[in-house]
Amino acid sequence: MRSRALGIAALFLLPNLLGFLAFTLFPVVASFALSFCRWDPVAEPVSAIEPVGLRNYVDLVGFHSRTDSGGQTSWVANTPRFWESLYNTVFMMLAIPFNMAASLLLAVLLNRKMRGMAIFRSAFFLPSITAGVGTMLLWMWMFNKDMGSINQVLAWVGIQGPDWLQSYFWAKPALMLMASWAGIGGVNMILYLAGLQQIPRELHEAAALDGAGRWQQLRHVTVPMLLPVTFFIFIISIISGLEGGFDAPYVMTGGSFGTTTVSLYLYRQGFEFFRMGYASAVAWVLFLIVFLLTMINWRLAEKRVEY
Amino acid sequence: MPLRGKSFFFTAGVLAATLLLGVWLHSTRTLQAPADQRVHLRLAALYTSQAMENYQDLVDDFNRRNPDLLVELQGIPGSYYDKLLVMFAGRTAPDVMWMGKGMAQFASRDAFLDVEDEFRIPPGHYYESVLDCYRFNGRLMGFPLGADFAVIVYNLDLFQQAGLPPPAPDWTLEEFRQAAKRLTVREGGQVRQWGFYGEIDPGVFGAEVLSPDMSEERIDRPEWRSYLDFHLKLIFEDGSMPSRLEIPGAGILTRRQAFYRGQAAMISDGFHFQTMREEISDFRWDIAPVPMGARRACASSTQGFAVSRHTPHPAEAVRLLRYLVAPESQRRMGGVLVPSHRESARQAIEDMPGPPHNRQVILDSMETLNPFPRHPKINELQQALAETTRLVLTRQQSPEAGLRECARQFREILGRTHP
Structure with missing residues (x-):
């Protein structure tokens, strides 16, 4: 009786579960994977996605040193x-x-x-x-x-x-x-x-x-x-x-x-x-x-x- | 609580049944298609009611003439390029698609079929300046239907009231500036009528965005300084142009509305003369070329069609493209843009009811189009330039600092090889 109730509950949950898997979990996982890759969706098919390691993150939150004409070095954001x-x-x-x-x-x-x-x-x-x-x-x-x-x-x-x-x-x-x-x-x-x-x-x-x-x-x-x-x-x-x-x-x-x-x-x-x-x-x-x-x-x- | 025993099998069974149902439904759809012997093509276009009517007429006519093909017109309202991007990413892009300002960004990424060999273009029959907008590495990646560009639209009655003759075909920037000053009317410290509302294309000042090979910026240069200085003078020195630029939130009146209401004596505007004829009944108006500076140039945009590189029916898609951009089709679209086919353009302009009366300006302007360079990062470059212009022309940044910062951004964008 209990397993039957569970089965029915699972049946009712199934549409939502499928929707969650397809439209939430999969995009979340895909975007995480994509954040370590380079992909131009118009120029390249999914098969051409190129892993770039942490490069996107370094570009985004990283800093680099820059020396000005006066010889002074300062840290500058990669992406201000x-x-x-x-x-x-x-x-x-x-x-x-x-x-x-x-x-x-x-x-x-x-x-x-x-x-x-x-x-x-x-x-x-x-x-x-x-x-x-x-x-x-x-x-x-x-x-x-x-x-x-x-x-x-x-x-x-x-x-x-x-x-x-x-x-x-x-x-x-x-x-x-x-x-x-x-x-x-x-x-x-x-x-x-x-x-x-x-x-x-x-x-x-x-x-x-x-x-x-x-x-x-x-x-x-x-x-x-x-x-x-x-x-x-x-x-x-x-x-x-x-x-x-x-x-x-x-x-x-x-x-x-x-x-x-x-x-x-x-x-x-x-x-x-x-x-x-x-x-x-x-x-x-x-x-x-x-x-x-x-x-x-x-x-x-x-x-x-x-x- | 984990699923066990019967409930697990029950759930798995339902899942499997759902999947099977999906597969079956998909296969029946696929199987039904061959019953219709025609090749199905999808044509996408930006949805506007007037354009869709015209495109639907063209599609109906094409379907009648080509019984082996069935073209389905798909109107996409708003965020057109976002949707195209998603379709390209999913490799479900339409076979043939309308393209406007997004052409450079998509074509430079090899999104479209090379159709150079599909069109035998007799020399001199088309405006090369318009065709060039669809050429990448010397190859046609689509075909332009026509172009839209900015000319000076002026209120003839206000010119007469100010004791000014209509603009001469070769008027200079200085003559333009003086006219704008004379046409500005103040009442109680407030401007009641602006001399000009709009923008003179940077190309008039000799300004260029990128080097010919598009590898270097050309922003931090005296020509750009002249362009900014000229507009700053109009806005703050002469007070003949409003400071609000046409950006979202800029103001209540767009330049066209200001012109309709007689609150702007001159505006820079594109090929919207049919709307103007409908809206304006209480004064006389006409058009003049953009004033002459270091060279002639006018801001422009093109519209046309391109075939997806991923279409399963390239030959049929090219057949549709050839029909959509044929001179006859261009003439049908002549009310909203100037055809790229010279003879069609001449006829469309000749058949157009007046005003404007000075129609030679339209044909002459087609020779001086100054489109933004067709760089793969065109959107980023345009955004950086627009930001600078907005800040400088609202005096929140000096021209020197603005151009220096913009040039730096350009170098950063151009130099970034990733991605």
Whole structure:
């Protein structure tokens, strides 16, 4: 009876298993193998893939010494563009703590019992489910130097707004601002809302009886009780921050003005410059960074987060 | 929990049955094909509604004339070259495919069949400048349908209002600059009407991207400096051109929209005259050649077709290619690009309703096309150059520093033998 149940379970799992093997595991293994090879998919068949050892990785993250005309030797990255794209990606991730704090605040505000709250919740969730490119085009209008609504608002208070999407200084903050708009009221807020509703009411009541005000309750009851949720959101945000950031620069700036992220860099190397082995190496270096950061986060969380 | 006994065999049986089913389905499809005696060819093209209508007409006509062949037109919307790349990687590329700006990158990688011997081209019948875009190591790796290029489109009414005569056929860069200045109108400190919105091709300044053998960069040179300086003067010294370049996110108005609204008196634009005729009704407009500098040159792009090197039906695919790019087919496509066949181009331009009236500009421009060098790393080189131009023309980098950095990147890209 038990083996029959197992068999049926296996049967139900089979389509997913086959899909996983074909569309996830095989590409992952293939890309790992490819990262040690040189392959131009248009010029060469799969049979002509040439192993190059660690060369892609050395090209990507390695350094070499260079002596200038004054005889001074310095270390220079083999591929400064990769490091630049990594810097851009990490810079744009600086918005994560702000977004998380704003999501929490929003969730606290929306965790009240009052008429029409469902409408408010839906309204704040809406940006995260609207079509990406459509909203990007809208933001491109808003960021316009001369006619955009953002600079018009700034002009009312006597500030001359910058050319947001064509400035090396402002293009990254502009993309971060748009990402925050879409992210604050999104899944993070929903997770915080769910977390808030799990906190026993007695804890707040006890704190109130002890004379704790709203701010103290938030600081000493709500935030500690939400640590597991916060940790989860942080991990997911770090991962998606490192892996994401493709569509907005691709659509809004074309990757110019310091907005090329690692994922956009990877796409260009593979699909525009036909360097499949090198692009695979970029993907694996990115994976390694994500993996290490996640491990560090878990280690830190073990000490601080209680479930 | 590991599978044991019956459940293991059951699962393995289901797996095997699934595989068998797949094999059977595949084989029945393969077996059905010979029942249809015709050779099946796949033709891929970038999907745009107007082009697809034209291509479908051509394909239907070809199928009627060639009962032994059946061509299936496959329109690919967006990310065209990404999809071609994946198809080439999987060796499932279409037999014949439309090619635009990606021609150099694919052809230089030997993706296409050499068709040099399939076309007997009588001397002088085709624009050599256009054919050259499809020649690699002296061999035709496809065939161009025609070309699109940038000319100066101007608002004749605004010229008259500014007391300017229409541009002369041999106007110089300085005359162009003065006209742009005169055509710029300011109101309350804001520009209401720009004199010019666009770009003058670097070739006009004598700038070259690579050496003739494509082994060395030619970026950090005075000609490129002149090109950048000229545009910087238009933008910041004269204030006759907007600083926003046409890149994603650059601005609300594209140069064409600005021209339609009378907010730009001149723009550099390609062969989109049919759209312009539909959009513009409240002012008179015409075209002028790109102003004369160190030499005549205009930015250009070509469109054509190529046959996959991996096609199982090379002879039939070449037959389709010859039909698709034949002068008669080129004339049918004459509304969206200038045919590569001289006589077809002349006829298409003659039959075209006005405006533009100064149509000789179109035919003359075909002789001065200045395409980007057909290097295998064309995309990387173009990206590096575009980045530099954007940074310099928004004054976030000096021309000297920009060109120096761009030249360094070029050397790095050209020097990299791997991959």
